Amino acid sequence: MNDVVVIGVFLALFVIFVFLGFWASRFRRGDLSDLGEWGLAGRKLGAYLAWFLVGADLYTAYTFIAIPESVFLHGAIYYFAVPYVGIAFGVAMITMPKMWKIAKDKNYVTAVDMVHDKFNSKTLAMLIALTGIVAELPYIALQIYGMQAVLLVMIGQLTSYDVTLITELSLVLAFIILAAFTFTSGLRGATITAVMKDAIILGTVIVAIIAIPIALGGFGKAISLFSSGVGVSPTSRVPFTGSGSLAPLLVNAFVSLSIMSAFALYLYPHAINGVLSIDSTKKIRQSTALLPLYGIGLAFLALLGILIYSxxxxxxxVSKYGATTVVPSLIYAEFPDWFVGIAFLGIFIGGLVPASIMAISQANLMVRNVLKPFWPNMDAKMEARLAKWFSVIFKFIALGFIFLISPTFALGLQLVGGIIILQTLPSIFFPLYTDRLEKVPVGVGWAAGLVLGVYMLYEANFVQHTSTSITTVLFDFSTVSWVGFLYIAFVALLLNLLISIVGSLLMGLFKSSPKGTAAKSD
Amino acid sequence: MTETKNVSKRSKKEADVLRDKVIAALLLLIPMVVFAVTPIYNSSSSGLSLFGLTFFYWFPIVWLVISAIMYFVAAMILNKMEGDQ
Known part of the structure; x- marks a missing residue:
């Protein structure tokens, strides 16, 4: 294998990628010193670009690195990502056109603008904004793990000279470049580069899912090797959740993971940001409806976690570079140099572009919903300038995060983010359909859900398993056998919903009681 | 005479709108329920395997295609309703 070719192709394509990122500022030109222009691309994206932008949130390191890693190590349960994708776009079809209409009417840039108006509460809006910002950080960190995995394989195969150091330096360099073009081009930069990313990635996925199963003798053989787990250290495979199908105790865990992830996706600031940048509700429906097709690639990438056993x-x-490198290793082992270079670049920018989109949406929230309430006279130019700087800061916080903690369970990062972001569901989705929710119970529900979620995470990882890092997001309810295990986010959201709904109903009763039934007529 | 005609026309239109709404709702809900009720496809029996993949793995993939078609039809119905308003 000629590793110079791999790196040469990779770098050449990276140069084109960077050029596109800067050039994008001229695309459907707008005043980039305005936040709506910088952060929402002026709401001018049509159905195709919207499909790429929202789809770009789907084909990320989550798909290429985290899901295959988890299936590879722990088995069938992490195939939950496939039904998750199917459900998520159904949820989006129902909720997002409504969200877009409300945002358009009232000129909202973020979902939290709506929370602020509907509940008439600065405090609640600020809490929800901060929740979104915090939940987004581990998701960005996951993207960086993905980029790191590609670099580890690429640099590790080329040289044995301090691979970790070179990898980390390359990551920092890539992030500086990314920060620079996000700063100048905003969401336009992310969208245009998303088209390049998806073109490369779709090509890679289609070739990989056809060629790899054929080269490795099909799925049947791989599944039997997978169930016996030859070649993987037994401790890293614990707990194993099934090879050909799920172990019975984990069925509810699988269901709760897929449903909760589906509801979480469109609560994330970057997803809502993507939807709000589209130019009509009709295009939102059209582009969302076809997004499950993206999931087919995701499914086969998950299956690479099984095929690799052949x-x-x-x-x-993988035993040299770690389980995050399942897909890069398979590609490296099975394809010619030039193709490896293209595919690696695809996976690399597959982390970079989403990281940019996520940081933009965090910056929008930070400026509009956290800082602006304290500084109401801030003009549009200042808003945009601050947002640009925050998008840089958040990217580097996530990068620092990676250097501080060691990668043990990449998917765990995103699933912890899920526990956090789901606690904003009553504040963000319910006001689309009802005005009867009250800010106090919603706030209390949010807090209770977060506390319970963090407590259960602590209990499951550090008390019941006595591990030193987060290795599971499931909670053991197997004393009741028909329940088995559940995703912690589900239990936390249940408590949150109970408090939000019952509390609001009770307050509604007390409010209308002095007026009696007459209040109903208006 | 013309009045009753108008009324029946309007109620027919309302019935059409209701019918379209129900169809769109079903097109959205059926795939979501199928994905969510995992016991439907949690099987590794070799008789149901396809190209060596057990039912558990290939069934949701097939439903991704079906769901995209159903969601798209729902999108067309809902977009048409929105256009009529």
Whole structure:
């Protein structure tokens, strides 16, 4: 294998990527010193670009690195990502056109603008904004793990000279470049580069899902090797959740993971940001309806976590570089140099572009919903300037995060983010349909959900398993056998919903009681 | 005479709108329920395997295609309703 070719192709394409990122500022030109222009691309995206932008949130390191890693190590349960994608776009079809209409009428830039108006509460809006910002950080960190995995394989195969150091330096360099073009081009930069990213990635996925199963002798053989787990250290495979199908105790865990992830997706600031940048509700419906097709690629990438058991070369690489490198290792082992270069670049910018989109949406929230209430006279130019700087800061916080904690369970990062972001569901989705929710119970529900979620996470990881890092997001309810295990986010959201709804109903009763039934007529 | 005609026309239109709404709702809900009720497809029996993949893995993939078609039809119905308003 000629590794110079791999790196040469990779770098050449990266140069084009960077050029596109800067050039994008001229695309459907607008005044980029305005936040709506910088952060929402002026709400001018049509159905195709919207499909790419929202789809770009889907084909990320989550798909390429985290899901295959988790399936590879822990088995069938992490295939939950497939039904998750199917459900998520159904949820979006129902909620997002409504959200867009309200935002358009009232000129909202973020979902939290709506929370602020509907509940008439600065405090609640600020809490929800901060929740979104915090939940987004581990998601960005996951993207960086993905980029790191590609660099580890690429640099590790080329040289044995301090691979970790070179990898980290390359990551920092890539982030500086990314920060620079996000700063100048805003969401336009992310959208245009998303088109390049998706073109490369779709090509890679289609070739990989056809060629790899054929080269490795099909799924049947791989599934039987997978169930016996040859070539993987037994401790890293604990707990194993099934090979051909799910173990019965984990069925509810699978269901709760997929449903909760589906509801979480469109609560994330970057997803809502993407939807709000589209130019009509009709285009939102059209582009969302076809997004489940993206999930087919995701499903086959998840299956690479099983197929790799048939490839001794790739298995050896994974034991050297770690389980996050399942897909890069397989690609490296099975394809010619030039294709490896293209595919690696695809996976690399597959982390970079979403990281940019996520940081933009965090910056929008930070400026509009956290800082502006304290500084109401801030003009549009200042808003945009601050947002640009915050998008830089958040990216580097996430990067620092990676250097501080060691990658053990990449998917765990995103699933912890899910526990956090789901607590904003009553504040963000319910006001689309009803005005009867009250700010106090919603706020209390939010807090209770977060506290319970964090407590259960602590209990499951550090008390019941006595591990030193987060290795699970499931809670053991197997004393009741028909329940088995559940995703912590589900239990936390249940408590949150109970408090929000019952509390609001009770307050509604007390409010209308002095007026009696007459209040109903208006 | 013309008045009753108008009334029946209007109620027919309302019935059409209701019918379209129900169809769109079903097109959205059926795939979501199928994905969510995992016991439907949690099977590794070899008789149901396809290209060596067990039912558990291939069934949701097939439903991704079906759901995209159903969601798209729902989108067309809902977009048409919105256009009529």
């Amino acid at each position: 490839s001794p070369v790739a298995m050896a690489m």
